[in-house]
Amino acid sequence: MSRSAAEDGIEMCSVCVGDTLFGVPITGILEILDKPAPRSVPLAPAHIGGLVHYRGEILTAVSLRSLLGLPPHSEPPDMLVFEGRDGYFGLLVDTVGEVLTVSPQEFEPNPSILDDRKRALFAGTYKLSNSLLVMLEPDRFDPVLLAQ
Amino acid sequence: MDELIREFLIESHAGLDQMEKCLTELEESPGDVELLANIFRSVHTIKGTTGFLGYARLESLSHAGENLLGLLRDGKLVVNAEIISALLDLLDSLRAVLRSIETAGDEGRGSDEVIVARLLALASAIGSVGEESRADAKDRSVLRLEPAQTSSASDAQNAAQSWNAADSTLRVDIGLLNRMMNLVGELVLTRNQILQANSTDTEFTPLARRLDMVTADLREAVMKARMQPVSHVFSKFPRLVRDLAQQLDKRVRLRMEGQETELDKSLLEAIKDPLTHSVRNAIDHGIEAAEVRAACGKDREGLLVLSARQQGSHVIVEVTDDGGGIRVERIRDKAIERRLITAQKAAQLSERELLQLIFLPGFSTAEKVTNVSGRGVGMDVVRTNVERIGGKVELDSKPGRGTTLRLSIPLTLAIIPALIVRSRSQDFALPQTALVELVYLTVEESALQIELLEGAPLYRLRGKLLPLVFLNRLLEQSSGDEALAGCYIAVLNADGRRYGLIVDGLADPEEIVVKPLSAALKRIGLFSGATVMGNGELALILDPGAIAGRAGISLSVDEGEEPSPGDTVAMTESEFLLVETGATQAALPLNSVLRIERIPRSRIEWLGGLPLLRFGSVLLPLEDRSHLLHHSGQVGPGQFDPSQVDNEITVIVCRDGERHVGITASHVVDVASGAPLLEAGTQSIAPEVTLLKERVTGVVNLSRIPALPEPVEVSA
Numbered sequence: 001m002s003r004s005a006a007e008d009g010i011e012m013c014s015v016c017v018g019d020t021l022f023g024v025p026i027t028g029i030l031e032i033l034d035k036p037a038p039r040s041v042p043l044a045p046a047h048i049g050g051l052v053h054y055r056g057e058i059l060t061a062v063s064l065r066s067l068l069g070l071p072p073h074s075e076p077p078d079m080l081v082f083e084g085r086d087g088y089f090g091l092l093v094d095t096v097g098e099v100l101t102v103s104p105q106e107f108e109p110n111p112s113i114l115d116d117r118k119r120a121l122f123a124g125t126y127k128l129s130n131s132l133l134v135m136l137e138p139d140r141f142d143p144v145l146l147a148q
Numbered sequence: 149m150d151e152l153i154r155e156f157l158i159e160s161h162a163g164l165d166q167m168e169k170c171l172t173e174l175e176e177s178p179g180d181v182e183l184l185a186n187i188f189r190s191v192h193t194i195k196g197t198t199g200f201l202g203y204a205r206l207e208s209l210s211h212a213g214e215n216l217l218g219l220l221r222d223g224k225l226v227v228n229a230e231i232i233s234a235l236l237d238l239l240d241s242l243r244a245v246l247r248s249i250e251t252a253g254d255e256g257r258g259s260d261e262v263i264v265a266r267l268l269a270l271a272s273a274i275g276s277v278g279e280e281s282r283a284d285a286k287d288r289s290v291l292r293l294e295p296a297q298t299s300s301a302s303d304a305q306n307a308a309q310s311w312n313a314a315d316s317t318l319r320v321d322i323g324l325l326n327r328m329m330n331l332v333g334e335l336v337l338t339r340n341q342i343l344q345a346n347s348t349d350t351e352f353t354p355l356a357r358r359l360d361m362v363t364a365d366l367r368e369a370v371m372k373a374r375m376q377p378v379s380h381v382f383s384k385f386p387r388l389v390r391d392l393a394q395q396l397d398k399r400v401r402l403r404m405e406g407q408e409t410e411l412d413k414s415l416l417e418a419i420k421d422p423l424t425h426s427v428r429n430a431i432d433h434g435i436e437a438a439e440v441r442a443a444c445g446k447d448r449e450g451l452l453v454l455s456a457r458q459q460g461s462h463v464i465v466e467v468t469d470d471g472g473g474i475r476v477e478r479i480r481d482k483a484i485e486r487r488l489i490t491a492q493k494a495a496q497l498s499e500r501e502l503l504q505l506i507f508l509p510g511f512s513t514a515e516k517v518t519n520v521s522g523r524g525v526g527m528d529v530v531r532t533n534v535e536r537i538g539g540k541v542e543l544d545s546k547p548g549r550g551t552t553l554r555l556s557i558p559l560t561l562a563i564i565p566a567l568i569v570r571s572r573s574q575d576f577a578l579p580q581t582a583l584v585e586l587v588y589l590t591v592e593e594s595a596l597q598i599e600l601l602e603g604a605p606l607y608r609l610r611g612k613l614l615p616l617v618f619l620n621r622l623l624e625q626s627s628g629d630e631a632l633a634g635c636y637i638a639v640l641n642a643d644g645r646r647y648g649l650i651v652d653g654l655a656d657p658e659e660i661v662v663k664p665l666s667a668a669l670k671r672i673g674l675f676s677g678a679t680v681m682g683n684g685e686l687a688l689i690l691d692p693g694a695i696a697g698r699a700g701i702s703l704s705v706d707e708g709e710e711p712s713p714g715d716t717v718a719m720t721e722s723e724f725l726l727v728e729t730g731a732t733q734a735a736l737p738l739n740s741v742l743r744i745e746r747i748p749r750s751r752i753e754w755l756g757g758l759p760l761l762r763f764g765s766v767l768l769p770l771e772d773r774s775h776l777l778h779h780s781g782q783v784g785p786g787q788f789d790p791s792q793v794d795n796e797i798t799v800i801v802c803r804d805g806e807r808h809v810g811i812t813a814s815h816v817v818d819v820a821s822g823a824p825l826l827e828a829g830t831q832s833i834a835p836e837v838t839l840l841k842e843r844v845t846g847v848v849n850l851s852r853i854p855a856l857p858e859p860v861e862v863s864a
Contacts, residue, residue, distance in 0.1 A: 039686040040574070042623035043672045051669075051678055051686050056334035058678045058686060060666040086667050143668035 010104065012126070012133065014097035015080070017064045022093070023100065023126065023133045024080060030088070032096050033079040036061075047146060049092040054081060060143045061090035067121060067141075084142035091141050102126040102133060156197055157250055158319075163190040164239055164246075165383065171235055172386035178227040187235070188217040194242065205245050205255040212267040213238045219271055234266050236387065322413065325374055332363075332370045333563070333661035339363045340682040371412070371559075378456040378465065379407035381420050385427060385454060392431045399438050399448055400431055405455035411463050415557055418537045419465065422530040426467040426553045427452070429527070434471030434551050444548065446470070459806050462539075463559060468552040474545040476502045483508070503543055507531045535642075535693075538564060538581045556806075566660045566679075568687065569638065570653035572625040575687045577660050577679055578638060578649070582692040586654070586743065587637040594635050598650075607637060607648055610723075614639065616648045617699040619690075622674070642692035647701045649692070658682060659765070662689065674698060724822045724840055724847070727800060727813035729773045735822060735838055735845045736811060742801045744816060749795050758854060761799060761810055768801065770810045771853045804850035811848055822847075 012023030013032070031054075038050025038061045049063030061079055065072065077092040106126045110119045121140055126133040139145070167190040170183045177183070195210035213235065219225040241263050248256035342356050382404050393400040411419075435441075435450030442448050453468040476499050483489045483505045494502070506527045530553075531541045538558045545551040558564070558581075566577040587609070589597060598616065599606050605616040616637065620626040637648040660679040665688075669675065676691040724735035752770070753760045759770040799810045822838030822845065836847045 039688075041669055041672070041675075041688065042574075042625055043674065044669060048668065051688075053680050053684075053686055056330045058663045058665070058680070060668055089666065143666055147668040147671060 009101040012100050012102055012135070013080070014100050014133065015064075015078075015093040016095045016097060017068060017093050018070050020068075021097075021128075021131055021133050022064075022136050023102065024091075024136050024138065026099060028082055028138045030081040030083060033081065033090070035076045036079050036090075037076060038079070038090075038092065045147065048143065049077070049090075052079060052090050054088060054090070057088055059088040059090050061092050062141050062143055062146060063092045064136075064141070065092070065094065067146075068118070080138075082138040082141070084139075084144060086142070086144045089141070089143050091136075091138070100128070100133065102128070107135075153201065153249070156201060157246055160194050160197070160242075160246055163193055164243055166190055168236070168239055168387055169383055171232055171239070172390055174227055175229070175232050175390070181221070184217065184221045184227075188214070188221050191217055203245070203249070203255055205258075205260060206242065208264060209238060209241055209245070209260050212264045212271075213242075216267050216271045225271070225273070231270055234263070234270055236391075237263055238267060320373070325370070328370050329374065330663075332367050333663075335363050336367060336661065337680045337682070337684070341684055344682065372410075374412050374414075375410035376413050376416055377407060378409050378411055378416065378463070379404075381416055381423060382407050382454055382456070385423075388424065388427060389431065389452060392428060396432060397437065398431065398435055398450060400435055400450045400452055403451065403453045405453065406457045409456040409458055409463055411456075411557065412559065415537055415559075418533065419539075419555060419557060422533045422541075422555065423454075423465065423467065425527075425530050426555075427454070430467055430469040430471065430551065430553075434469035434473075436472050440472075458559070459556075462806055463557045465555045465557065466552055467555075468550060470550040473547040473549055473551055474503065474506070474543075475547050479503065479505050503545060506543060507541065538579065540581075563659055563661055565657060566689065567638070567657045568655035568681065569619070569636070569649075569651040569690075570655065571619040571623060571651055574625070575655060575681065575685060576619070576651075577658070577681075577687045577689045578640075579676075579689065579692065580657065582640045582642045584639040584641050584646075587639065587648070589635055589637065591634045594633070605650075609639065609648070614646065614648045615699075615701055616650055617695060617701070618650045620652065622695065622699065640692045640696075642696050645693070645696040645701045647696055647699070649690075649695065656764070660687075660689070722822060723819060724838065724845075725800065725819055726817040726840055726845065727798070727811070728815055728817055729811075729813045733817065733840075733843070733845055734773060734811075734813075735840050735847045736800055736802060737847065737850075738819060740802045740804065740850060742803055742808060745799045745801065746796050747799050749797060752797075759812075768799075768808055768810045769853055769855065770799065770812055771848065772812050773848070802848075802850055804853065807855075809850055809853045811853075 011026045013026045013029055015022050015024060033052070033054070036052045036054075038052050040050045041048055047062055047066045049061040049066065051058050052061050059081070063077070065077070073094050075094065077094060078096045079090040079092050080096070081088055081090050083089075106128070107124055108127065109124050110122050111125070114122070121136070123135040123137045123140070126135060167187050170186045170190075174180060174183045174187070191210050191213045195207060195214055198206040198210065216225070216231070216235070220227060220231070225231075241258075241260060244258065245255050248254065339359055343360060345356075347353075385404070386402055389400055389402045430452055431450075435452065436444070436446075438448040441450065451470045453466070455466045455468070457464055480494045480497075480502050483502075484491050484494055488508050489505065497505075507530075508528060527543075534541050534555050534557070540556040542554040542556070543551070544554070565580045567580055567583060568575050569578050570576075587607075597607060599608070605618065606613045607616055608614070614637075618626070633652065635650050635652055636654055637650055639648050640646070658681060660681070662677045663679060664677055665675060674691060674694050675688045676694070677689045679687055679689055681687050723738035725738050725741050726733055726735055747761065751761060753762060759772050761768040761770055798813045798815055800813060800816070801808055801810050818841075820840050822840040825834045825837055825839055825844065826832065827834045836849050838845055838847050
């Protein structure tokens with residue numbers, strides 16, 4: 001992606017969960033961890049994917065797969081690290097792909113056909129030439145907020 | 149907030165703290181010019197700065213105070229209790245305004261007319277009342293001349309010292325220190341992993357050792373940066389004691405010892421309330437009114453001693469009074485009256501156990517409820533608060549002679565010893581402060597010995613029923629209907645709740661660095677944090693108190709199995725572990741035995757001629773009673789008498805007060821109860837000997853085992 005393209009577009013880190021392509025604005029991502037092997041927490045809510053050791057802190061990772069109601073994946077997940085209200089937190093995804101640049105003209109709000117739960121999670125959709133990219137806002141995955 | 153105002157607030161608070169200390173001292177030595185000058189300086193500084201910042205209330209208050217203090221300093225007026233009280237009230241008003249500036253940003257709306265008028269009235273009394281009171285106060289100041297002079301000399305010295313200290317110190321944000329502590333914890337973990345790593349590079353080992361040493365030193369330095377002397381908390385007590393004594397019309401002298409003892413800042417904060425509570429209790433319930441004391445032949449003035457000292461990895465803080473003590477019968481009667489315990493049960497308890505009833509929630513023996521204490525919330529709160537930070541509370545009392553409350557606080561919160569337990573292939577850390585003992589059950593034993601009472605699992609531990617909690621069922625890792633495998637029972641004592649936690653397996657104990665959990669996970673309630681273990685894996689830290697609560701384990705009164713040092717030579721029948729040491733047998737008090745280990749001889753190391761065992765970074769001094777180790781000066785570690793076929797020895801790890809010691813033995817014979825023996829002629833109980841299985845057996849005196857030569861810790 002060239003810098004000139006970034007000026008009139010938004011750079012998105014593409015991630016895959018199930019069959020869907022998602023995008024997270026790269027500005028909010030602190031780090032991408034390659035298969036960090038989260039430690040599961042007994043009695044935790046289903047969407048908590050586990051604990052991961054990150055730079056001296058132990059952060060709580062949220063599983064996007066469980067949030068979407070999908071069964072566990074066969075491969076260990078990758079993780080994006082964000083800063084939330086209560087320190088760092090992680091978002092577990094099946095795989096992390098390349099960085100894509102999308103332009104605001106391609107944006108559309110959530111279609112009404114989605115159920116309420118998913119509408120609350122997704123920020124909208126970018127129409128790419130050959131597929132759709134669902135935009136995710138990191139703030140919506142903060143475990144502190146999800147617990148409420 | 150404006151940087152200037154923040155600086156002003158910090159400085160003013162420090163100045164007022166200093167003033168409070170000086171005021172209470174001034175009452176002791178009214179003629180002390182140096183103290184007066186100090187107080188004057190504090191108020192004067194506030195006045196100067198407030199005028200500049202435009203705080204009118206502060207200015208008028210400090211102005212009135214400065215007037216009065218000026219007269220005192222110049223000797224035109226003599227200090228008396230009334231003046232001290234007025235100045236202390238002035239101090240409170242100043243603090244209230246400062247707090248208002250801090251929280252609301254302005255001085256608030258309160259009126260200071262009363263206190264200002266009072267100060268002015270005192271200042272104008274110079275001509276009339278002052279005359280006569282000055283005459284007799286002069287005598288007092290002459291009488292007091294000597295001590296006052298020495299104290300002013302040392303004060304001047306202190307002032308000089310504190311000036312130097314202020315020059316070379318720096319205020320650091322506590323958040324930054326916490327972050328540094330975190331990073332050091334991280335470094336410790338990385339170091340642990342490096343030390344476990346194998347490398348063929350010859351450079352690697354010395355480099356790893358160096359990293360090891362530097363890390364240990366760095367950790368110590370950062371921990372030290374978080375330490376503060378206990379005087380930070382103690383300094384508020386002279387005022388508190390003075391006010392309480394006045395309020396209750398008692399005479400109390402406060403003595404403070406070991407104020408320089410240092411403790412982690414967060415722990416210092418945590419013991420503030422329990423200590424205040426204990427001091428209130430001591431003055432209200434402990435120390436008697438002056439007439440009562442005189443009738444008992446005691447000094448009319450009661451003595452309250454606050455002391456702190458470091459003992460191993462703990463700081464011991466004691467609140468001692470020379471008051472009436474606690475009458476055990478009264479505690480028993482109250483406890484029965486308040487239905488905290490049945491009369492039947494009470495009859496079975498020892499005096500020591502009865503004394504511990506005072507820590508039950510809702511307990512109070514005060515005849516009347518005063519506004520100082522006696523509302524029945526008290527000692528249980530003290531205990532809960534202290535145990536929350538991994539400390540312990542003990543109470544000693546002699547009727548008519550006084551009471552001592554002993555708080556034992558760990559030096560630091562951030563790193564705690566923990567036992568790693570396994571539940572369904574996942575590791576959890578169990579803080580060792582709650583751990584009493586471990587019991588292993590084989591597959592057959594667990595099927596037979598875990599009994600069910602209406603579905604509630606129980607185990608007979610030395611004849612007493614112990615409620616059990618299955619960790620894997622509690623964590624919903626298992627439904628509980630599969631067959632029982634071999635397991636361990638970790639016998640726990642959490643806030644006075646005694647139960648056995650059944651775990652699938654054990655790993656080595658570790659010193660763990662406690663990391664907080666996110667709010668979303670704290671909600672689960674069973675975990676107090678998480679940690680990264682030496683192998684790099686994460687483990688959740690179990691909260692024994694919360695587990696007891698979740699499992700519905702209630703408080704048990706008869707938990708008192710904690711040995712006190714004096715118990716080792718027991719007055720009545722007590723249980724002993726009988727071991728064979730070479731040709732003879734020896735008895736160890738069972739309540740001090742922590743665990744029994746089989747150790748290869750090659751593990752024994754020597755330091756200064758004394759045998760030692762090393763577990764990771766922890767050293768255990770050994771007592772070699774029967775010379776099983778055959779140590780001669782020339783034999784180094786690793787070289788042993790080849791004629792010794794049996795290459796393993798038994799080491800019994802025992803608790804001696806705070807420290808742990810090991811005793812070597814060829815093997816363990818049995819557990820038996822021993823009866824005391826009397827010495828012919830004196831009819832007193834013979835020390836260090838007991839009648840065990842009809843044989844006179846020597847009891848090992850654990851406190852005689854020599855301490856480790858310095859340094860105690862090899863590395864962190």
